[in-house]
Amino acid sequence: xxxxxxxxxxxxxxxxxxxxxxxxxxxxxxxxxxxxxxxxxxxxxxxxxxxxxxxxxxxxxxxxxxxxxxxxxxxxxxxxxxxxxxxxxxxxxxxxxxxxxxxxxxxxxxxxxxx
Amino acid sequence: xxxxxxxxxxxxxxxxxxxxxxxxxxxxxxxxxxxxxxxxxxxxxxxxxxxxxxxxxxxxxxxxxxxxxxxxxxxxxxxxxxxxxxxxxxxxxxxxxxxxxxxxxxxxxx
Numbered sequence: 001x002x003x004x005x006x007x008x009x010x011x012x013x014x015x016x017x018x019x020x021x022x023x024x025x026x027x028x029x030x031x032x033x034x035x036x037x038x039x040x041x042x043x044x045x046x047x048x049x050x051x052x053x054x055x056x057x058x059x060x061x062x063x064x065x066x067x068x069x070x071x072x073x074x075x076x077x078x079x080x081x082x083x084x085x086x087x088x089x090x091x092x093x094x095x096x097x098x099x100x101x102x103x104x105x106x107x108x109x110x111x112x113x114x115x
Numbered sequence: 116x117x118x119x120x121x122x123x124x125x126x127x128x129x130x131x132x133x134x135x136x137x138x139x140x141x142x143x144x145x146x147x148x149x150x151x152x153x154x155x156x157x158x159x160x161x162x163x164x165x166x167x168x169x170x171x172x173x174x175x176x177x178x179x180x181x182x183x184x185x186x187x188x189x190x191x192x193x194x195x196x197x198x199x200x201x202x203x204x205x206x207x208x209x210x211x212x213x214x215x216x217x218x219x220x221x222x223x224x225x
Contacts, residue, residue, distance in 0.1 A: 043203060057214055105160070
């Protein structure tokens, strides 16, 4: 069974630009969660989607948004990039929503550098 | 403010040693506590704990939760160099938000 895939693996952008990251969950998984990982803040939850609906959102500004498609693939968009957005963005999929006590499987991440 | 605190922040041991990693939390609306192992990139799931006092075990790893004292421990016995990683603790809240600790960096020397 193929794991969670994320594209692209690496991105370099400049301040003010916008970026879209993609995550394809494990086949059959309907929940996709996004996380930001930085050396200073550690791992932080961004949002979770289940069946094309955003179930919950972490404490991030409105520049961070996402969506989920009918095939469960998810995209995350960051607009008006700031230097502090440089991070590893991880996506995780699970069969059920996070409240369903089921295991999450993480993708390899997208390393975003904002210059 | 919800917070998750892990200790120690880093630990160096030798193969064969037993280690205990700690995670304490102060959150509202606790639902469950999760442990992850992160080696290079993506974390891998280890345990999810929802009830106090019930030990979860997987090979040389085990974990237990104390909901009264608001902490969890992760034990690794007979450590191996492959156990070297950052171990993350996270608390899942009732609103499905997650709060992560800073992690404990474990280094196991041969």
